[in-house]
Amino acid sequence: MRGTARRGGYPEEMIFGLTIEKLVVIGVIAALLVGPDRLPRYAAMLAQLLGRGRELLGTARERMKDELGDDVDWRTLDPRQYDPRRIIREALLDDVPPPARPAPARATLTPPTPFTPGTIPPFDSEAT
Numbered sequence: 001m002r003g004t005a006r007r008g009g010y011p012e013e014m015i016f017g018l019t020i021e022k023l024v025v026i027g028v029i030a031a032l033l034v035g036p037d038r039l040p041r042y043a044a045m046l047a048q049l050l051g052r053g054r055e056l057l058g059t060a061r062e063r064m065k066d067e068l069g070d071d072v073d074w075r076t077l078d079p080r081q082y083d084p085r086r087i088i089r090e091a092l093l094d095d096v097p098p099p100a101r102p103a104p105a106r107a108t109l110t111p112p113t114p115f116t117p118g119t120i121p122p123f124d125s126e127a128t
Contacts, residue, residue: 018026034042080086115121 031039075081
């Protein structure tokens with residue numbers, strides 16, 4: 001079930017291919033390595049780090065809202081619009097195709113004549 005949506009609309013796979021199950025296993029291994037003596041201290045440090053990160057994101061969101069306003073066209077700020085592959089694809093698809101020319105009349109082909117043993121086949125000196 002790779003890439004399927006879960007409850008809440010979030011993809012099953014998280015960043016770098018880490019799923020919830022893998023994160024739980026990493027957490028259990030880290031708790032075993034740290035030990036019961038240092039685990040509360042490291043948990044408090046992690047909680048502080050997450051609190052600071054949440055605070056930084058909140059202030060950044062507020063500053064963006066103050067500076068850009070509510071009526072922001074996010075499509076103009078999307079960095080994916082500068083992807084070279086996308087630019088080339090759009091440039092190639094934007095070209096107007098030339099008007100179609102009528103196909104030239106085909107010459108009728110005569111079936112090849114079979115060679116008999118002892119005859120020399122034709123040779124094209126420019127073909128090699």
